[in-house]
Amino acid sequence: MTRQRLLVVVLLLVAVAVIAALLIIPRFGRPAVLSGYIEGEPLYLAAPIAGTVKAMYVVRGQDVAAGARLFVVDPQQSLAAxxxxxxxxxxxxxxxxxxxxxxxxxxxxxxxxxxxxxxxxxxxxxxxxxxxxxxxxxxxxxxxxxxxxxxxxxxxxxxxxxxxxxxxxxxxxxxxxxxxxxxxxxxxxxxxxxxxxxRLSDNAPLAVSAARVEDVFFQQGEWAPANQPILSLLPDERIKVRFFVPEAQLSAYRVGATVRFSCDGCAKGLTAKIAYISPRPEFTPPVIYSREARDRLVYLIEGHPSARLNPGQPVDVEPLGEPLK
Incomplete structure (x- = not known):
């Protein structure tokens, strides 16, 4: 009976050791990464006066070039003015x-x-x-x-x-x-x-840069109130990589430096050029489940990615000086 109990205890200890090894050993085998995500800042385009949408030249999800026509709101009032x-x-x-x-x-x-x-x-x-x-x-x-x-x-x-x-x-x-x-x-x-x-030209705005049409709020023939967004654009230059750096590592980062990052299903060798470093620390956001920096003070950093990505994608950023495998 005693031998059986001893065997059970030994088996339990072995199981605990195996589980611990499976959880801990991989952590030693992979480098630290900084958790982040892709953020997009859309542009909302509207007309300064109320009127009927006479023409809508784009659809949701469409890519547009700089200077492309987007929509036209009835110009009669603006023409009279x-x-x-x-x-x-x-x-x-x-x-x-x-x-x-x-x-x-x-x-x-x-x-x-x-x-x-x-x-x-x-x-x-x-x-x-x-x-x-x-x-x-x-x-x-x-x-x-x-x-x-x-x-x-x-x-x-x-x-x-x-x-x-x-x-x-x-x-x-x-x-x-x-x-x-x-x-x-x-x-x-x-x-x-x-x-x-x-004001007349504002009734038919053009795309200021290459962008994606994120959403269309009013279709042709619908009445659009004054200053109410008619569609939203997501320009390429307003797509950013946002990640968080622990306080102890902040000195390694500067505006203009380049970091590497990866994401699921993305191409290899993606990079981002740092454009902004927050001057104030914050606690790790609850939506970011960092492997090493959870519940510690971190600084927000933003950079422009080298490729077009979709807002909301989680990314792993390589800390400067520590290559990803």
């Missing part, structure tokens, strides 16, 4: 040209008539002054009458001078401040036209 802004520019330019011309011939003729009338009045006042002066010298008129005649002559001469000055200003054109005000109106109207043209 652009035409109105263009009309305002034309009106402001006409006013600026008119300000530089000065008075028109008919208006100048009126000013010339005012000068003639003022000169005739001045001649009458001078004649009256000479007559009253002669009478006053002989004692046939009072000094008060002489003073009144002199004042009337001076006033008539001032009126002639004012009329001639008004004619000179009209001939030379509008004042400088009026011209500046007209030019400012032109600049304001041109700015409005530029904004209207930009």
């Amino acid at each position: 652009r035409d109105q802004a263009a009309a305002q520019v034309a009106g402001a330019q006409a006013q600026a040209v008119d300000a530089r011309k000065g008075q028109r011939p008919l208006e100048l003729a009126v000013l010339d008539a005012n000068i003639a009338a003022a000169e005739a009045k001045a001649r009458d006042a001078e004649a009256t002054l000479r007559r009253v002066s002669a009478l006053a010298a002989r004692g046939f008129d009072s000094k008060a009458a002489l003073d009144d005649a002199a004042a009337n002559a001076q006033a008539a001469a001032a009126d002639v001078k004012a009329a001639r000055k008004q004619r000179d200003v009209a001939t030379l054109g509008a004042r400088a401040d009026q011209i500046r005000a007209a030019d400012a109106k032109v600049s304001e109207a041109q700015a409005g036209l530029t904004g209207a043209a930009a």
